[in-house]
Amino acid sequence: AQSVTQLDSQVPVFEEAPVELRCNYSSSVSVYLFWYVQYPNQGLQLLLKYLSGSTLVKGINGFEAEFKKSETSFHLTKPSAHMSDAAEYFCAVSEGGFKTIFGAGTRLFVIA
């Protein structure tokens, strides 16, 4: 069965410092991987997705993620944090079936 582990429930970073949010998954088959962002009192918005091809995926707002099959990881990074990046971030995995499985989320705090 597929599962997603987000290793940090909270990540504080200083403004303009680099960001890394970690995500590991488990699955016995090929997967599609996603990162979503949730701002307060809103639904989730898709940041980026890995379906196939290049393992480095670029998303919106300057975020990118690298799929590392050998490490079963899909960490989200950004070179320089902005105050507007403060939100909750969810890693998700789908085996191409009907369900997308979400991690527990990582709350990103940006410190001025």
Place this chain on the structure above:
Amino acid sequence: NAGVMQNPRHLVRRRGQEARLRCSPMKGHSHVYWYRQLPEEGLKFMVYLQKENIIDESGMPKERFSAEFPKEGPSILRIQQVVRGDSAAYFCASSQAGQSSYNSPLHFGNGTRLTVT
């Protein structure tokens, strides 16, 4: 170009009452998913529906919970005889095709926050 619309945004119910949560998918989307979000737990899949069909309800509690997506009108998530443990944010998502189509990510509504007193 309306996105996924959920209403109400906030719903307060006393124990034992019924809660009805509505979701209108994005225009052109015929696949609807319901998720429940509890603090510190992320989103838990509940049910996947297409028009007039429940495709996968493996995440739905066996009792008191039901979902429908009629030919006309929004999808409804119904919780009968609510209990305090039902308090959560319920999110609806839609997609243009089933998740088996890789190019069909989920589009989420802003959720309904249910509080059971």
